[in-house]
Amino acid sequence: MTKLEDHLEGIINIFHQYSVRVGHFDTLNKRELKQLITKELPQTLQNTKDQPTIDKIFQDLDADKDGAVSFEEFRALESSLWRGPLSADLGNIRRQLSQPPPAFL
């Protein structure tokens, strides 16, 4: 398996580590989402110990308003991370990649 395949499958596995805990094993309830966010995204999302923040994230992700977050709905969080906190990483990567290689290379 390549690194990219490992990353794609890894994201699924981490989602399921939390989704199986309570209720339907394929969706996150609010508590499971909070556990995932606080444990797995500590450097990426702020104020996740603050309940109103969790309530807002859960509400935003639960697109079909069925009271649970599916894997497809969870992926919207990734998009917001890439546009938001991880976009700094995108910026760093762009700066690194757009600089001419060091003289010694």
Added chain:
Amino acid sequence: MTKLEDHLEGIINIFHQYSVRVGHFDTLNKRELKQLITKELPQTLQNTKDQPTIDKIFQDLDADKDGAVSFEEFRALESSLWRGPLSADLGNIRRQLSQPPPAFL
């Protein structure tokens, strides 16, 4: 950095390993997309050596029809992988998770 943060950042890094090669460093042209798919998704996508397949994938991903695939457009490929080839993994995970724990646990 947690495993999930590593996976999210890893996907960005792999995308950029290919996007920087030719033209705009932030988007994939068709050749870069073909290189990424054949090298990084060998177990996930079939027939990727076949040019019509690449043409079709490129056409599907290039949502704004600007002749290049941005990172946001590239993520549509992930969705199709999760609904398609990787959904078998989802299935396996579900089966593993929904089985009662072995007697000796």
